[in-house]
Amino acid sequence: MSTSVLSRPKTETASSPPPRRRRRFRANVPAGIAASFWFLIVAVPLYFIVVTSVRTQDAYVADGPLDLPTKFTLHNYANVLDLGFGTFLRNSVIAAAATVIVTLGLALPASYAIVRGQSRWVRNAFNLFLLGLAIPAQAVIIPIFLIITRLHLYDSLTAIILPTAAFSLPMAVLVLTSALRDVPNELYEAMTVDGASPAVLFRRLVLPLSRPALASVGIFSGLNAWNGFLFPLVLTQSESQRVLPLGLWNFQSQYGTDVPGLLAAVVLSALPVLALYLFGRRQLLSGLAAGFGK
Amino acid sequence: MSSVAAKERPGFVWAAPAALFFALFGVVPIVVVIYLSGTKWNGLGTPQWVGSANWSALLDDGEFLPALRTTILLTVGTWLVQTPLALLLGVWSAGQQRFRAVLSTVFFLPLLLSTAAIALVFVCLLDPNFGLAATWGKFLGVPDGNFLGDSGRALPTVIFVLAWQFVPFHTLLYQAATRQIPTQLYEAAQLDGADTVRQFFSITLPQLRNTIVASSVMMLVGSVTYFESVLLLTNGGPGTATQVVPLEMYKDGFIAFDMGYASVLAVLLVIIGTILSIVVVRATGYHRMTSDREGL
Numbered sequence: 001m002s003t004s005v006l007s008r009p010k011t012e013t014a015s016s017p018p019p020r021r022r023r024r025f026r027a028n029v030p031a032g033i034a035a036s037f038w039f040l041i042v043a044v045p046l047y048f049i050v051v052t053s054v055r056t057q058d059a060y061v062a063d064g065p066l067d068l069p070t071k072f073t074l075h076n077y078a079n080v081l082d083l084g085f086g087t088f089l090r091n092s093v094i095a096a097a098a099t100v101i102v103t104l105g106l107a108l109p110a111s112y113a114i115v116r117g118q119s120r121w122v123r124n125a126f127n128l129f130l131l132g133l134a135i136p137a138q139a140v141i142i143p144i145f146l147i148i149t150r151l152h153l154y155d156s157l158t159a160i161i162l163p164t165a166a167f168s169l170p171m172a173v174l175v176l177t178s179a180l181r182d183v184p185n186e187l188y189e190a191m192t193v194d195g196a197s198p199a200v201l202f203r204r205l206v207l208p209l210s211r212p213a214l215a216s217v218g219i220f221s222g223l224n225a226w227n228g229f230l231f232p233l234v235l236t237q238s239e240s241q242r243v244l245p246l247g248l249w250n251f252q253s254q255y256g257t258d259v260p261g262l263l264a265a266v267v268l269s270a271l272p273v274l275a276l277y278l279f280g281r282r283q284l285l286s287g288l289a290a291g292f293g294k
Numbered sequence: 295m296s297s298v299a300a301k302e303r304p305g306f307v308w309a310a311p312a313a314l315f316f317a318l319f320g321v322v323p324i325v326v327v328i329y330l331s332g333t334k335w336n337g338l339g340t341p342q343w344v345g346s347a348n349w350s351a352l353l354d355d356g357e358f359l360p361a362l363r364t365t366i367l368l369t370v371g372t373w374l375v376q377t378p379l380a381l382l383l384g385v386w387s388a389g390q391q392r393f394r395a396v397l398s399t400v401f402f403l404p405l406l407l408s409t410a411a412i413a414l415v416f417v418c419l420l421d422p423n424f425g426l427a428a429t430w431g432k433f434l435g436v437p438d439g440n441f442l443g444d445s446g447r448a449l450p451t452v453i454f455v456l457a458w459q460f461v462p463f464h465t466l467l468y469q470a471a472t473r474q475i476p477t478q479l480y481e482a483a484q485l486d487g488a489d490t491v492r493q494f495f496s497i498t499l500p501q502l503r504n505t506i507v508a509s510s511v512m513m514l515v516g517s518v519t520y521f522e523s524v525l526l527l528t529n530g531g532p533g534t535a536t537q538v539v540p541l542e543m544y545k546d547g548f549i550a551f552d553m554g555y556a557s558v559l560a561v562l563l564v565i566i567g568t569i570l571s572i573v574v575v576r577a578t579g580y581h582r583m584t585s586d587r588e589g590l
Binding site: 031032034035038039041042043044045046048049052060061064065066106107109110112113114116117118119121122125126128129131132134135136137138139140141142143144145146147162163165166167169170173192197198201202226227229230234244245246248249252259262263266269270273274277281285286288289 | 302303304305306307308309310311312313315316317318319320321322323324326327330337378379382383385386387397399400401402403404405406407408409410411414415416417418419421424425426429458461462463466467469470515518519520521522526540543544547548553556557560561563564567568570572
């Protein structure tokens with residue numbers, strides 16, 4: 001499993017690399033060339049974002065995009081927050097958190113039933129989620145718009161949360177079932193012999209043992225919701241319900257020439273994810289790779 | 295299995311909430327979109343049944359075939375750019391030296407930015423007047439620095455921006471998969487005197503076969519249905535140079551309020567997405583839920 005490889009404690013890989021491994025990858029010249037080339041391509045725009053966001057508009061226009069800032073300013077950040085970015089940030093946090101809660105709350109019991117259950121209906125449920133991987137959200141956005149308007153949820157955060165969570169479910173169920181399959185049958189059997197019901201097994205065995213997989217799935221669905229553009233675009237309308245990606249777009253169309261301001265907004269929109277990254281780099285990366293590492 | 299033992303197993307009731315919830319937003323809409331493709335509906339009133347009118351309109355739509363062609367070009371271009379890069383970077387970053395950790399961190403930073411943020415950053419960077427493109431364009435043979443506003447360069451530029459955004463994710467997949475290749479294989483190869491390049495082609499590449507398939511089909515499904523970046527970078531322009539099918543669907547449905555015709559395009563996207571995803575599930579063995587390296 002990729003999860004277990006990537007979530008090893010950092011010190012283990014950083015301080016004591018197996019010598020054989022080091023030799024194994026050292027002389028891979030084409031990969032090294034590609035890596036240096038790609039490093040430049042990735043680093044220049046990142047440098048541009050950070051440096052420009054702390055420059056004045058005048059300096060940006062006069063000195064070109066890559067100059068070091070001569071006068072450091074946080075004015076752009078203050079300005080962006082004045083323009084309502086706080087609201088967008090709050091909406092995005094609410095939408096992402098609710099999506100994670102709904103996804104995990106529904107996917108874990110379902111995965112437990114899929115791994116342990118024996119009825120034909122449970123197998124059909126699993127097939128439904130496998131099929132679900134095939135359905136692109138873009139292709140069903142029109143009927144979802146119809147359903148959301150008929151449920152009188154149009155232009156609310158709930159309108160974003162429900163379909164976003166629904167579309168995180170297939171991946172969540174796949175990752176969680178493959179994690180739960182690794183739990184030895186003997187554990188379930190031992191507890192069952194002691195008279196534990198499925199609910200007790202779920203609380204005392206499934207929940208604690210699936211914690212790393214839950215974290216991965218939570219991160220994956222949270223990032224999905226955080227980055228979501230299509231559902232907010234089509235299912236909300238008013239400024240008070242706007243999430244960050246739409247806020248950025250709106251900001252660009254209104255203040256398009258204020259590049260330092262726009263890039264300050266970009267940095268603000270990435271800060272929560274950056275915090276998550278610094279807090280749990282390995283968990284975040286394994287969350288992104290979850291289910292595909294095989 | 296006795297009835298007592300069956301009772302001790304979790305039943306369908308545990309899976310029902312998730313299944314019904316997903317059915318409401320994932321499966322019911324497919325039926326509804328097929329129905330809507332036979333109606334005339336402006337998004338507000340009641341859909342009116344018009345039979346096959348929208349489907350015959352597809353044949354007369356002068357924009358559809360160019361959009362389909364652009365979608366295919368975008369898909370193929372995305373695959374050709376991202377797969378070799380992500381593969382090489384993934385194998386390379388699976389190594390253990392310290393400086394790799396630093397570089398890998400930088401490689402993965404684009405994952406922290408949303409699609410909207412990345413698209414807007416590149417709109418600024420590629421601005422022919424104030425962006426980087428103005429000064430650096432001449433080194434790439436584009437003296438006027440006009441990348442997104444030129445009908446010949448817009449699509450390659452979109453492919454480049456998509457690569458900037460998604461190569462990190464695919465690199466991550468290849469990195470994780472490379473780390474799982476059993477070291478014994480390399481030990482044996484070294485005893486046989488195989489050099490690094492030989493080892494890459496004879497061991498690494500074949501061992502990554504499943505990952506290549508999984509990553510490729512994700513890319514394919516993604517670029518067939520993905521339209522946010524195109525909308526934000528070029529809005530389909532200049533002219534219709536970057537107009538892809540999902541973007542045309544969005545514009546027909548939510549700008550022109552011709553939901554019936556947009557549903558026709560949506561049904562086509564469902565069909566293409568389904569075919570490609572069945573390939574994912576089959577080729578990667580998700581439906582079997584086993585690892586092909588078990589026992590090694």
